[in-house]
Amino acid sequence: MNNYSVLLYYKYVDFPEPEKFRNDHLQFCLDNDIKGRVYISSEGINGTVSGTIENVEKYKSALISYHEFSDMIFKEDPAGEHAFFKMHVRVKDEIVHADFGKVDLENTGRRLKPEELLKMYEEEDDFVIIDARNGYESDIGRFKNAVAPEMETFRDWPRVVQELETYKEKKVVTYCTGGIRCEKASALLVEKGFKNVYQLDGGIVSYTKKFPDTFWEGSVFVFDERRIVSPNTIAGMKHIAKCYYCGEAASWYFNCHNQNCDKLFVTCDSCKVEHEYCCSDECRNSTNKRKRFHG
Ligand SMILES: [Zn+2]
Numbered sequence: 596m597n598n599y600s601v602l603l604y605y606k607y608v609d610f611p612e613p614e615k616f617r618n619d620h621l622q623f624c625l626d627n628d629i630k631g632r633v634y635i636s637s638e639g640i641n642g643t644v645s646g647t648i649e650n651v652e653k654y655k656s657a658l659i660s661y662h663e664f665s666d667m668i669f670k671e672d673p674a675g676e677h678a679f680f681k682m683h684v685r686v687k688d689e690i691v692h693a694d695f696g697k698v699d700l701e702n703t704g705r706r707l708k709p710e711e712l713l714k715m716y717e718e719e720d721d722f723v724i725i726d727a728r729n730g731y732e733s734d735i736g737r738f739k740n741a742v743a744p745e746m747e748t749f750r751d752w753p754r755v756v757q758e759l760e761t762y763k764e765k766k767v768v769t770y771c772t773g774g775i776r777c778e779k780a781s782a783l784l785v786e787k788g789f790k791n792v793y794q795l796d797g798g799i800v801s802y803t804k805k806f807p808d809t810f811w812e813g814s815v816f817v818f819d820e821r822r823i824v825s826p827n828t829i830a831g832m833k834h835i836a837k838c839y840y841c842g843e844a845a846s847w848y849f850n851c852h853n854q855n856c857d858k859l860f861v862t863c864d865s866c867k868v869e870h871e872y873c874c875s876d877e878c879r880n881s882t883n884k885r886k887r888f889h890g
């Protein structure tokens with residue numbers, strides 16, 4: 596039974612006293628069995644939490660009682676249990692770690708609704724769709740024909756923008772998981788002189804909820820204990836990656852259990868068991884193996 600709910604939200608807004616909010620918010624979460632992580636900053640809030648449906652409703656009410664967050668848009672996913680082990684509320688300089696200086700958040704790419712992106716695909720509009728996430732995310736799922744730049748972290752985005760120079764005059768659409776990274780990613784494109792920039796409103800999460808089995812291919816990397824979600828139901832559209840060992844379609848990611856290696860790779864269910872969650876025989880024979888607690 597799906598008695599739980601996983602919530603994802605963010606908002607860029609001037610928020611003068613993040614420290615005070617932190618303590619009150621953490622206490623509220625502990626009192627109401629809400630788990631997850633929330634980043635609060637003078638530039639806004641970024642959270643993903645889980646709880647019973649009833650507690651998550653209380654959580655949403657508590658959050659929108661702050662006038663800064665009164666128009667918050669929540670993305671919600673049903674779940675059978677908590678998606679986190681603990682609750683963290685952290686005060687940060689930025690609600691998403693970009694580290695590329697000040698960008699004008701009033702001047703971002705225009706917001707494109709999921710139905711508008713669907714229409715662009717269906718009418719074969721001339722546009723370039725760009726994945727603003729990290730390589731390990733786009734490796735297991737992306738929009739049809741997306742440009743997926745090589746990025747280790749979001750801090751690589753300014754370098755990527757230089758590489759995207761050839762699309763300056765084109766219609767470009769950026770997307771990320773829930774939309775938060777695209778606010779900054781698209782603002783930087785606008786700042787660097789890209790003429791026709793859009794950002795997918797609500798990100799992959801909103802699009803795939805409305806239009807599964809259309810133009811999203813593969814799985815979605817999420818930043819909670821689920822790690823991977825598969826929005827598509829058609830077998831051929833569930834995976835774009837292949838098992839590191841046998842080459843079968845797969846999406847499940849984990850780090851090699853040799854802690855000296857820690858390599859992130861994809862395997863199918865049977866190969867991960869057969870190879871004891873390790874990327875090689877050498878790693879499998881290591882004396883510094885992680886204890887297995889899930890997966
Ligand atoms: Zn396999």
Ligand SMILES: [Zn+2]
Pocket residue numbers: 851852853856857858873874875878
């Ligand atoms: Zn390894």
